[in-house]
Amino acid sequence: MMSLELLPAVDVRDGQAVRLVKGASGTETSFGEPLAAALAWQNAGAEWLHLVDLDAAFGTGSNYELLREVTGQLDVKVELSGGIRDDESLARALATGCTRVNLGTAALEAPEWVAKAIAEHGDKIAVGLDVVGTTLRGRGWTRDGGQLFDVLARLNAEGCARYVVTDVNRDGTLTGPNLQLLRDVCAATDRPVVASGGVSSLDDLRAIASLVGEGVEGAIVGKALYGQKFTLEEALEAVSG
Numbered sequence: 001m002m003s004l005e006l007l008p009a010v011d012v013r014d015g016q017a018v019r020l021v022k023g024a025s026g027t028e029t030s031f032g033e034p035l036a037a038a039l040a041w042q043n044a045g046a047e048w049l050h051l052v053d054l055d056a057a058f059g060t061g062s063n064y065e066l067l068r069e070v071t072g073q074l075d076v077k078v079e080l081s082g083g084i085r086d087d088e089s090l091a092r093a094l095a096t097g098c099t100r101v102n103l104g105t106a107a108l109e110a111p112e113w114v115a116k117a118i119a120e121h122g123d124k125i126a127v128g129l130d131v132v133g134t135t136l137r138g139r140g141w142t143r144d145g146g147q148l149f150d151v152l153a154r155l156n157a158e159g160c161a162r163y164v165v166t167d168v169n170r171d172g173t174l175t176g177p178n179l180q181l182l183r184d185v186c187a188a189t190d191r192p193v194v195a196s197g198g199v200s201s202l203d204d205l206r207a208i209a210s211l212v213g214e215g216v217e218g219a220i221v222g223k224a225l226y227g228q229k230f231t232l233e234e235a236l237e238a239v240s241g
């Protein structure tokens with residue numbers, strides 16, 4: 001088995017690390033200081049962190065200064081997500097020192113700008129494909145925004161380096177990843193895919209790792225880690241090739 005990258009998630013709302021259910025605003029469970037959570041994952045052996053500004057994603061504010069501070073204090077690679085939709089927010093996100101950013105809404109609402117960002121920044125840009133069925137969701141997953149395979153074909157043609165694929169209805173529910181969705185996306189692109197949402201067990205991670213040969217590169221894990229379904233050390237061991 002080839003090894004799978006693991007990206008523990010730190011989703012930030014109103015200055016706190018939180019978990020949501022299906023990405024829905026108002027379902028937050030708080031897990032304290034984002035820096036403490038991030039350092040805990042780093043100390044447990046993480047090589048990556050998926051860091052999300054939920055307020056920026058929902059349009060309810062910004063945790064930018066906090067996320068910049070967190071990113072600056074970490075030695076691990078950071079994938080930064082949430083509300084990156086124009087030149088200014090992209091420049092600010094990249095200025096945190098993160099390894100890459102994840103664009104969501106912009107890929108649906110500002111396709112020309114995203115094509116330009118991809119052309120300028122290459123693999124520092126990933127695109128989040130957040131879906132219900134095969135309908136993409138934007139604006140913090142609150143609005144429909146196009147068909148998955150149409151948008152994927154367009155982004156492939158524009159040279160998008162990587163996709164972060166989330167089944168919104170699995171996210172934060174501990175109901176397991178949508179493996180068929182991952183297979184279908186991998187079949188429609190030759191770019192690496194990061195799986196997100198729904199992981200509940202080490203077996204779920206092993207199932208995602210079985211798709212590495214099809215193009216899955218990594219898995220984002222949130223609720224299962226915060227809910228102590230397994231430790232990050234156990235997870236890293238389970239997916240090391």
Ligand SMILES: O=C(O)c1ccccc1NCC(=O)[C@H](O)[C@H](O)COP(=O)(O)O
Nearest residue numbers: 009023057140171172196197198222223
């Ligand atoms: O990533 C975003 O931009 C985002 C926007 C709006 C709502 C949620 C968002 N992200 C959530 C995550 O990335 C989750 O932390 C991740 O999918 C982990 O899910 P789980 O393992 O099911 O807790």
